[in-house]
Amino acid sequence: MGNDILVMKRISKEFPGVKALDEVTFSVKRGEIHALCGENGAGKSTLMKVLSGIYPPGTYDGDILVNGEVKQFHTIKDSENAGISIIYQELALAPELTVAENIFLGNERAQKGIINWDQTNLEAKRWLDQVGLDISPDKRVKDLGVGQQQLVEIAKALSKKNDLIILDEPTAALTESEVETLIGILEELRRQNVTCIYISHKLNEVMRLCDSVTVLRDGKTIVTKPIDDMDEDKIIAYMVGRELTQLYPKKTGDYIGGPVLEVKNFNVHDYAGRHVIKEASFMARKGEVLGIAGLMGSGRTELFTSLFGAFEGKYSGEITIDGQKAFIKSAADAIKCGMAYVSEDRKKTGLVLDMSIRNNTTMVALDSVSGNGIIDEAKEVHEAEKYMKVFRTKAPSIETKVGTLSGGNQQKVVLGKWLMTSPKILILDEPTRGIDIGAKSEIYAFIHELAKQGISIIIISSELPEVLGMADRVLVMSDGRIAKELSIEEADQNTIMKWATGGAVHA
Amino acid sequence: MLNANANTQSNLNDPAPQRKEIKPEQKGKFRLDFRQYSLLIAILAIFVIFTIATDGSFVTSRNLSNLFRQMSVTGILAIGMTLVIVAGHIDLSVGSLVGLTGGIAAILHVWYDWNTFAAIGVALILGVILGAVQGWWIAYKNVPAFIVTLGGMMVFRGILIGVSNGETIAPLQDNFKMIGQGYIPYTVGYIIAVIVVAALFALYFKNRVKKIKLGLPLGNENAAYGRVALFSIVFLLFVYMMNRYLGIPAPIMAVLVVAGIFIFLSQRTTFGRHVYVIGGNADAAKYSGIKIKRNVLIVYMLMGLLAGIAGVLLTSRLNAATVGAGNMLELDSIAAVVIGGTSLMGGVGTIMGSIIGALIMVSIDNGMSMMNIEPFWQYIVKGSILVIAVWMDVSTKRKQ
Numbered sequence: 001m002g003n004d005i006l007v008m009k010r011i012s013k014e015f016p017g018v019k020a021l022d023e024v025t026f027s028v029k030r031g032e033i034h035a036l037c038g039e040n041g042a043g044k045s046t047l048m049k050v051l052s053g054i055y056p057p058g059t060y061d062g063d064i065l066v067n068g069e070v071k072q073f074h075t076i077k078d079s080e081n082a083g084i085s086i087i088y089q090e091l092a093l094a095p096e097l098t099v100a101e102n103i104f105l106g107n108e109r110a111q112k113g114i115i116n117w118d119q120t121n122l123e124a125k126r127w128l129d130q131v132g133l134d135i136s137p138d139k140r141v142k143d144l145g146v147g148q149q150q151l152v153e154i155a156k157a158l159s160k161k162n163d164l165i166i167l168d169e170p171t172a173a174l175t176e177s178e179v180e181t182l183i184g185i186l187e188e189l190r191r192q193n194v195t196c197i198y199i200s201h202k203l204n205e206v207m208r209l210c211d212s213v214t215v216l217r218d219g220k221t222i223v224t225k226p227i228d229d230m231d232e233d234k235i236i237a238y239m240v241g242r243e244l245t246q247l248y249p250k251k252t253g254d255y256i257g258g259p260v261l262e263v264k265n266f267n268v269h270d271y272a273g274r275h276v277i278k279e280a281s282f283m284a285r286k287g288e289v290l291g292i293a294g295l296m297g298s299g300r301t302e303l304f305t306s307l308f309g310a311f312e313g314k315y316s317g318e319i320t321i322d323g324q325k326a327f328i329k330s331a332a333d334a335i336k337c338g339m340a341y342v343s344e345d346r347k348k349t350g351l352v353l354d355m356s357i358r359n360n361t362t363m364v365a366l367d368s369v370s371g372n373g374i375i376d377e378a379k380e381v382h383e384a385e386k387y388m389k390v391f392r393t394k395a396p397s398i399e400t401k402v403g404t405l406s407g408g409n410q411q412k413v414v415l416g417k418w419l420m421t422s423p424k425i426l427i428l429d430e431p432t433r434g435i436d437i438g439a440k441s442e443i444y445a446f447i448h449e450l451a452k453q454g455i456s457i458i459i460i461s462s463e464l465p466e467v468l469g470m471a472d473r474v475l476v477m478s479d480g481r482i483a484k485e486l487s488i489e490e491a492d493q494n495t496i497m498k499w500a501t502g503g504a505v506h507a
Numbered sequence: 508m509l510n511a512n513a514n515t516q517s518n519l520n521d522p523a524p525q526r527k528e529i530k531p532e533q534k535g536k537f538r539l540d541f542r543q544y545s546l547l548i549a550i551l552a553i554f555v556i557f558t559i560a561t562d563g564s565f566v567t568s569r570n571l572s573n574l575f576r577q578m579s580v581t582g583i584l585a586i587g588m589t590l591v592i593v594a595g596h597i598d599l600s601v602g603s604l605v606g607l608t609g610g611i612a613a614i615l616h617v618w619y620d621w622n623t624f625a626a627i628g629v630a631l632i633l634g635v636i637l638g639a640v641q642g643w644w645i646a647y648k649n650v651p652a653f654i655v656t657l658g659g660m661m662v663f664r665g666i667l668i669g670v671s672n673g674e675t676i677a678p679l680q681d682n683f684k685m686i687g688q689g690y691i692p693y694t695v696g697y698i699i700a701v702i703v704v705a706a707l708f709a710l711y712f713k714n715r716v717k718k719i720k721l722g723l724p725l726g727n728e729n730a731a732y733g734r735v736a737l738f739s740i741v742f743l744l745f746v747y748m749m750n751r752y753l754g755i756p757a758p759i760m761a762v763l764v765v766a767g768i769f770i771f772l773s774q775r776t777t778f779g780r781h782v783y784v785i786g787g788n789a790d791a792a793k794y795s796g797i798k799i800k801r802n803v804l805i806v807y808m809l810m811g812l813l814a815g816i817a818g819v820l821l822t823s824r825l826n827a828a829t830v831g832a833g834n835m836l837e838l839d840s841i842a843a844v845v846i847g848g849t850s851l852m853g854g855v856g857t858i859m860g861s862i863i864g865a866l867i868m869v870s871i872d873n874g875m876s877m878m879n880i881e882p883f884w885q886y887i888v889k890g891s892i893l894v895i896a897v898w899m900d901v902s903t904k905r906k907q
Binding site: 100146261308310330331332333335336341343348349351352353355359362363364366367370373374375377378379381382385417 | 712717776777778791855
């Protein structure tokens, strides 16, 4: 075992209502590139946050051994001192500072607190050269592209001369040639005996680069194997290996009607001018559950927040709802057209946590319980009570603040809020993220019931079993396009994964 | 903007829920009780301390009448400021706007012989317009409220100095003076008291009947009943105390009317609810189709209107308009709102709390000057109380 630079033993971590990590064991050999794979929500990021000290000891169970010694990391600084650095999926750079300042952030080249700028810039240049980035160290980070920023992050990690570097989805934002550069750098690091943990959805990169792979699923370690014993299909099989149980209601499909929403040649540019949705055309039917699959960053959320009028950017294309052209410029327009959008982050865009269940429930359809702008309190209470009963929301009363509820109950409040608008089209973005299995099956049953009542349902999900279990038809998105439409009979996890990773070209 | 920061921060941490789960019943109850009662306990304690320290002269009808009159301007501003802060913004210009609107009213009235109503009308309309201008910059042009209203603070004061040539404008005619210095006759005062109490009970029973009709739970009836009764007693006592001196002061009548309207506006209208949602979570408001810009604009127009009313009251009470009128009032009213439990992050706060906050601030001024303590102490004590009040709020929140 002396060969292992890192051993994480029986790590468990719970969030309210969810067991994020369940006795995960994870060990990494010195000098290897070790891939960590799993679906979204499998526990990869949580595990890395435990390792880096973001979740301090006491909030999880289990031991972390670095070079054979038990370590306790209370802060990120602790883990850095032990030789571990992490490059996050969301970049952690200060955009207004220069590249050099960012590289040495918290680690300044200084004597007695006075920064030596010549040394800072000189050394920064050296690290930039190493990652193949030909830019001036005094450029501001905000003026760089996302790929270049990612490389600056890597330069920053290298500058700490740590012997274990963790990369969380490092290539998600990189172009083809930048990916090549990154792979070259990592291979060079391996020669220098630096160890890397490589978290990625892109299995072709994993196969090409890594020495061994660990797969997590539902917060458990499923397998750790040398890469030679694996192939892409095997990894996918381990990642999604769950069998479909009675979690999902039976599909009958016989209440599916005509088209409600038709979208033609829909294009979206974000404020930075990037073309995030390219020529999307699709249709959603009455009483049908349409599943949207795709990797993070494939444009799923951008497509639907744009259709809902809430994405900050420019849209073009044709939207038809119930045979009539719809002009949607804001969420208010979309709501008027009969759309409802349960967002992927209910705390950020769905709820006001300091407000009661009652006030959150009536947030959108407040006019329906008011006359001349004056709220009829009794009616409001009546509606809120109604949805609490329908969804069996567990809370002391409708006056309870939603911030104190568990994820599943919060999601029920969000669903109630949108149902109160009597929508024709209900878009659900990651409807069961961070929700325990019991509440999940309840929510699935409601969704099924709503489809039966003739609402057109669109489910965006990273969890393939969820898409397959709920949908009558699946759209797979990749790189801002609708890559493939699959009937539920054609759709299985491997097929979807292949289209989503763009791998179908060689299949 | 404060709010947005807080959001991104919590977002960076983790998509997964982080906060430890608290038993909901326990939390809800504790917080409600503590919030509401801590303010009442504070004001009672202040009254008791000053009563003892002044051998009872603090609670004489005469002094209470004075105290309430002093509070009227800050009270009116604190009402509007509550909405502004709940919406997640701030208004630093109200002091200058009070000075300017009161000054314009006095100029028209004294220099140009306009009649009282016309002069007041112009002051109020001017307040609304200037509030709208600031609100437009904030809501539609995305300039931070702190900057826009800091600018407004300087601009309005500058205009006032310009139009008044730096002179004090006085004296006013009697009917203008009445607004700030007059009293409601005894009998009218008692009639108002009876009407208010009757209306309170009528509303309570009307609501109860409706709940029964809809088959809704009535909740703790005794508590609700007790609240209505307690409020009625306090109000009757207030009218009695005022009538023992010269009657209810007219400016306090204005505060009560404005407070009543704005409490209704904030609690019972869709506009009010939207303001709370916008301040509580602007992203959620956007996704819910709430018209954020328009609502923020209206909030600033209302703030401008209240600044106009406060300006008229101040001019009338002082029987003059000066270039320095209203100085520091923006900070007094912000402090009152914050002491009253409104969160500067937005989304949380009540108008009732702000009025009690204003009462606490004014009581300290009044009580300390009655004790012949030198005025500089008033600043020191008020400043300290502000910090301690917010610290108590923050620390009880963190415990949860």
